[in-house]
Amino acid sequence: MDWDHLAEEYNDKLFAGWLQLLSQQSPALPSRLATQHRRGTARVADVSQFTTGAYNICCIVTFEDGFRALVRFPILGRSRFRTEKSRNEASVMKFLSRNTALPVPRILGMGRWGCGPYLVITFIEGMLLSNRLGDPTIQSPSLNPNVSDSDIQSAYRVMAQVILELSKPIFSSIGALEEGSQMWKVAQRPLTLNMNELVRVGNLPPGIFAEKTFSTAGEYFEELARQQLLHLQYQRNDAVDDEQDCRKKYIARCLFRKIAREYKKQQSGPFHLYCDDLRPSNVLVAAQDFSLTGVIDWEFTYVAPAEFTYTAPWWLLFESPEAWESDLHVFLARYTPRLRLFLNALRSCEDEMIRKGALKEYQRLSEHMAESLNSGLFWFCLAARKSYMFDDIYWQFLDKRHYGQGSLEDRLLLLSQEELDGLKMFVSLKMQQARENRLDEHISIDKLIDL
Incomplete structure (x- = not known):
């Protein structure tokens, strides 16, 4: 499935407007944030140009004593759960620095500026x-x-x-780490890269994902399979080529959900x-x-x-x-x-x-x-995590492994009655969406900035 071109264009515009606001306040803004969270007496000697990554824009703030801090701003339009992402990343880095031998950046501070969250971390040479x-x-x-x-x-x-x-x-349990009063615990839902992409270039509603942790692998795999169906349902544009393509994608996701439900459901x-x-x-x-x-x-x-x-x-x-x-x-x-x-x-x-x-x-x-x-575990996990590769992976590596030889019509016999009953209406809905060539508006710009 291709990215929704209208969703991509909308998010590019969000990024451009946000970047203009950030640029207007820089280098004063990153300099002030780095100074505030370092809490030292040394003054800032230099602020680098911004470096733009896939989901963050960063700059290096160098102090007169040689200390360097990295200021990271999650990009509006590219990172669609910016506050949750920043909180989770800070928690993980704190955990890893205290409980593993991995050399990770140290959190100096975090907070919000006028257009979203930020992180200030130590700069690592290499x-x-x-x-x-x-x-x-x-x-x-x-x-x-x-x-x-x-x-x-x-x-x-x-x-x-x-x-x-x-x-x-x-x-x-499965989910995001959170530091408790006495120990680390899994207390929030797992925020994944795929969830970000489904909202960013699939235009799924940000609130559509489960808001819970998971006690078994099977329970979580079923949630990931549900996300693949939601993707096909909610992405309006560039999702299906024609009615036959829509039927094939619907069947694949129903059968993948069937695999997920049977996959080590009791593993805890x-x-x-x-x-x-x-x-x-x-x-x-x-x-x-x-x-x-x-x-x-x-x-x-x-x-x-x-x-x-x-x-x-x-x-x-x-x-x-x-x-x-x-x-x-x-x-x-x-x-x-x-x-x-x-x-x-x-x-x-x-x-x-x-x-x-x-x-x-x-x-x-x-x-x-x-x-x-x-x-086949490699392909099963990749299909669960990569919605925009799902169809290629499913038909090339999963379908025959789990269901043997057979035509698309044979695969229909494996669907539940509820899935069969919903197929005709689903195809009709997707064809209508393709003709309309528009985006649904799920969230206001003010709310989007707060996320």
Whole structure:
């Protein structure tokens, strides 16, 4: 399914207007915020130009004593749950700094300015791992084809260290972390990258998602399957090509929900922290070697089903899933050799950490990840987390695995009577939406700024 072009245009306009307001108050605004939250006597010596990421705009504030702080503003129009995202990210970074060996930024302060929330964190020196091995001839992230296997192995080893350390804390429910009076607890819903995208470029109502934590993996998988149906229902434009395409997408989502309902429904944990966007472009290493100096951008990190942690990483080619070939078997031919390299690096890290007493034998991830492609878990979890790739993944890797050979008409026989009864009306609704070529207005601009 493609992005709703009208939703994308609307959010681009929001971003442009918001950026103009931010620019008018800068560099005075980031300078004041950094000074306020550092609470020192040193004066600001320099404020850098803004750097724009996917969901945040940042600048570095340097003090006369050499201390540097990073001021992060979640972008209006790109980040659609800005306050919740900032709160969750701050909580995760505090937890990781106190309970793991991961080098993460320290929270100096947070709050709101006139047009939304902000975070002030310490600046970590280092070179992005993606820049060390990325293809300089391509603007979007991609692995340099001329890089040596030994350098890739070194990079994978750094990423393996991060993943293993992140997987060690365990929890009894699924959701966002919150610091309690005596201990950390899962107290809020899991805010995911996919939820942000469904609202941003699918124009789903921000209030449509479940507002709760989840006690079993099956319960959460069913919620993710529900989100895929809501996506098809609420995205008005660029969602379906014609009636046949609509029927096919509706059937796929109903059958995926059926898979989700049967998938380890009784599993009640333990669960692990998972970052939707953890990849080499969020990992910092020393310029002279591959030693880890920091891990940044912890937005969309939450306690998730163990299955997410146990699947092979999606970032091994240094590409986002949306950049993969539409024929995912072609992608798989490129991905599989890299997976073997990564698993070797991961096993080496596991062995070393076990020898040092930093990891238990039962905490190994390598065998789970190696099996995830064979079992289909890799594709199941990716389909659950990536709505705009859902149809390609479902029909290429999930449908026949779970339901065998058969035509689309055969698949209709697997739907419940309620699903069959709703199909004709659903198709009619989507065709009407496509003809109208407009956006629904779910929220006022004032309320949007407050989110």
